[in-house]
Amino acid sequence: MKRFFSNLNFTVGFTMSLVVVLAAVLSLVWTPFDADKMNAKNRLQGPSWTHPLGTDQYGRDTLSRVMTGAVSSIIVGLVTVAIGLSLGVLLGLASAYFGKFVDEVIMRISDLLFGFPAVLTAILITSILGPSMINAMLAIGIFYIPVFARLTRAVAMTLWEREFITAARAGGVGEWTITWRHVLPNILSPLLIQGTVQFAVAILAEASLSYLGLGTQPPTASWGRMLNEAQTFMSRAPWMAIFPGLAIAWAVLGFNLLGDGLRDTLDPKMVRMR
Amino acid sequence: MGDRTLLQVTGLVKSFPLGGGFLKKPSGWVRAVDGVSFTVARGESFGLVGESGCGKTTLGRLILRLMEPTSGRVTFDGKDIFAMPRTELLQLRRRMQIIFQDPYSSLDPRMKVEAIVTEPLRATSNRTRSQRRRVAAEILEKVGLRAGDLDKYPHEFSGGQRQRIGVARALCVRPDLIVADEPVSALDVSIQAQVINLLGDLQEEMELAYVFISHDLSVVEHVCDRIAVMYLGSIMELAPTVEFIRQPRHPYTEALLKAVPFPDPHRRSEPVLLEGDVPSPVDPPTGCPFHPRCAYCFDRCRREKPSSEEIEPDHWTACWLNSGRGLEGEQT
Incomplete structure (x- = not known):
């Protein structure tokens, strides 16, 4: 543990991410005001002691909404990384193990997916499936599959060449068991690093989609959505845009730094693979 | 003979x-x-x-x-x-077993010595875990390591010691x-x-x-x-x-x-x-x-x-x- 905290990136990233997670968890049980409750009397108020981050056009407390927004962001991050990890690792392992035709097919499909501009295609998918948080997560998650598939394949391929795998074979260990017992544990740290970075990317992607109205739907609070609503009131109530914007920047930066820090400590030799 | x-x-x-490769014929x-x-x-x-x-x-x-x-x-x-x-x-x-050249590449860094040494035994026999551990302890002594080393990871050993672990792994199935x-x-x-x-x-x-x-x-x-x-x-x-x-x-x-x-x-x-x-x-x-x-x-x-x-x-x-x-x- 000490090893991790001697790394500046990790320490800063960890602290920033922790703030986001704590805010989200806290919002589940307590927020200064009800995040969804409108109050016409208090609309478009600037920052004050009662409303530290001001209120929006319906008189909702911005701080409460920023806190609740963290929940959406974290859910999207978790679900998209889970989609990408589960399918990507499976495909990557298959690709590395079978090689030849299987590898060729999986990797060419990955190339194809990489060829699409991710956000544009996510917009396309969500407009076809209908705008909702679940569809946004699906759209982002699909683009994560090749990211993890490639990483898994690359690391697994070098692992299969290592002598401890040959030793296991010589000891009569089956291929499945080797995959489970030797290959998977040895790709865990690069996956963890990549997962953290993709988590940050997902937060940004969710914000973009919600900003365009294709992600989280009102009245559920989401940082991207809040930015969208703030647009109309930019000159009258700039705090409506500034604080959700800061939240996005904070969270993305935090998880990115965390990923960098993890890489520095877990895998100093690893070149960044995307 | x-x-x-x-x-x-x-x-x-x-x-x-x-x-060669996918759809390509090998060149030789x-x-x-x-x-x-x-x-x-x-x-x-x-x-x-x-x-x-x-x-x-x-x-x-x-x-x-x-x-x-x-x-x-x-x-x-x-x-x-x-x-x-x-x-x-x-x-x-x-x-028949094998001993490798590189004592670093031949031991899984994420496994304890016990798991490494008993792996061939685990795959080819139905002995219980405690039986396997006993065999491994015995073999480790034989190759000049201590039974207490069973719970360590490979990175805690020197090259020569690692090679002894590799030898022990090959020997444990006799x-x-x-x-x-x-x-x-x-x-x-x-x-x-x-x-x-x-x-x-x-x-x-x-x-x-x-x-x-x-x-x-x-x-x-x-x-x-x-x-x-x-x-x-x-x-x-x-x-x-x-x-x-x-x-x-x-x-x-x-x-x-x-x-x-x-x-x-x-x-x-x-x-x-x-x-x-x-x-x-x-x-x-x-x-x-x-x-x-x-x-x-x-x-x-x-x-x-x-x-x-x-x-x-x-x-x-x-x-x-x-x-x-x-x-x-x-x-x-």
């Missing part, structure tokens, strides 16, 4: 495709192992020497069926290992044959001696047969009963160690022996150093693979590949010089 024979290798060939083939035959008796240690790239590692992997051959046969205790069904092969794994693929070349000279002596002691104690692969003649002659020299995938000469050292009959062996440094400042031998490099196995020379570098090369060597012949009891060479027919050829 009769039923003393443990391992018999007959006409073994392994080719690898070059280049490398014959890494090119028709190798020999036998190893129970309890014998058989040395396999050769320069890097001569196919000795591939040969070692073939003997253990870690690869499928292009052609040829390997029989272990009378059974063809390439014709074995899976279940039988699993039982075979208990009887095999009859161990293929030792350059087991000491990655170690310091002082540690090399320790590991070699360990392997020697274990052989006596456990009646092991070794196929000892190395590029270091001085190591092999210390350990082995018989030595075979490989060059470009073929065995050039095979003889009992004493005869091999005293009376090499193949020009390549002669050159190799002269190149072995001798720790005596007064003895000055003029080494007949080999000229040129090992030819590319992609495009091997016609005739005898050694002919472009051979000092005694004559016409026939360029045309025909000599086959291995027994010139004295248990002394085989593949050279036209030693073949009765070879002497009729014109000398250049």
Whole structure:
């Protein structure tokens, strides 16, 4: 543990991410005001002691909404990384193990997916499936599959060449068991690093989609959505845009730094693979 | 040798495709192992020497069926290992094991010593975990480590100690044959001696047969009963160690022996150093693979590949010089 905290990136990233997670968890049980409750009397108020981050056009407390927004962001991050990890690792392992035709097919499909501009295609998918948080997560998650598939394949391929795998074979260990017992544990740290970075990317992607109205739907609070609503009131109530914007920047930066820090400590030799 | 024979290798060939890939035909083939035959008796240690790239590692992997051959046969205790069904092969794994060159790459960094050492036992027998642990503790003591090391990770050990862990893993199933693929070349000279002596002691104690692969003649002659020299995938000469050292009959062996440094400042031998490099196995020379570098090369060597012949009891060479027919050829 000490090893991790001697790394500046990790320490800063960890602290920033922790703030986001704590805010989200806290919002589940307590927020200064009800995040969804409108109050016409208090609309478009600037920052004050009662409303530290001001209120929006319906008189909702911005701080409460920023806190609740963290929940959406974290859910999207978790679900998209889970989609990408589960399918990507499976495909990557298959690709590395079978090689030849299987590898060729999986990797060419990955190339194809990489060829699409991710956000544009996510917009396309969500407009076809209908705008909702679940569809946004699906759209982002699909683009994560090749990211993890490639990483898994690359690391697994070098692992299969290592002598401890040959030793296991010589000891009569089956291929499945080797995959489970030797290959998977040895790709865990690069996956963890990549997962953290993709988590940050997902937060940004969710914000973009919600900003365009294709992600989280009102009245559920989401940082991207809040930015969208703030647009109309930019000159009258700039705090409506500034604080959700800061939240996005904070969270993305935090998880990115965390990923960098993890890489520095877990895998100093690893070149960044995307 | 009769039923003393443990391992018999007959006409073994392994080719690898070059280049090529998806929908692409390989642009050529490398014959890494090119028709190798020999036998190893129970309890014998058989040395396999050769320069890097001569196919000795591939040969070692073939003997253990870690690869499928292009052609040829390997029989272990009378059974063809390439014709074995899976279940039988699993039982075979208990009887032949391997030790690797690199003590860093050969141990899974995420496993504890206990899991590493008992892995072959776990896969091939149905002993309980505590039984396996007992076996592992016993074997660790035997290779000069402590039973308390079972709960450590490989990175807590030095190179020599790691190699001992590798040896313990090979031993825990009590095999009859161990293929030792350059087991000491990655170690310091002082540690090399320790590991070699360990392997020697274990052989006596456990009646092991070794196929000892190395590029270091001085190591092999210390350990082995018989030595075979490989060059470009073929065995050039095979003889009992004493005869091999005293009376090499193949020009390549002669050159190799002269190149072995001798720790005596007064003895000055003029080494007949080999000229040129090992030819590319992609495009091997016609005739005898050694002919472009051979000092005694004559016409026939360029045309025909000599086959291995027994010139004295248990002394085989593949050279036209030693073949009765070879002497009729014109000398250049």
